[in-house]
Amino acid sequence: MSDKPTLAQYQQFIREENFKAYKCVDCGMVIAPPNGTCYGCGSTNMEWTDVSGKGKLISFTVIHIASEEFQAEAPYYIGIVELEEGTRVTSRLKGFDSEKPEDVTLGIPVLIDYEHAASGNVYLAFKPA
Ligand SMILES: [Zn+2]
CATH class of the missing domain: 2.40.50 (OB fold (Dihydrolipoamide Acetyltransferase, E2P))
Structure with a gap:
């Protein structure tokens, strides 16, 4: 995914009442607020994801x-x-x-x-x- 996660984008999703977290494509770990690196496996292959709420x-x-x-x-x-x-x-x-x-x-x-x-x-x- 080419999108670089930023806190500004995270906050923009919240302003739009469309909360998104950041998910590791490799191991599935979900992170919020977004970080460019997965805490679980160190991968940088991550993307925005919806959550159950x-x-x-x-x-x-x-x-x-x-x-x-x-x-x-x-x-x-x-x-x-x-x-x-x-x-x-x-x-x-x-x-x-x-x-x-x-x-x-x-x-x-x-x-x-x-x-x-x-x-x-x-x-x-x-x-x-
Ligand atoms: Zn991971």
């Missing part, structure tokens, strides 16, 4: 004090989600009460979604499945 919540934190750009959105969750395909992504979490982090359970199934933030940006997000 299903995952589970591995970890999360609540952002109360945000930088100026994100102040209007606080408090909000940032989570680490392990996709069904095996890769882990950092993502916004939506559909959870940000005042009640004690209600968020690790390991629960989540589904890909997108967060349209007050700043006008679109972020990768996951919501309870």
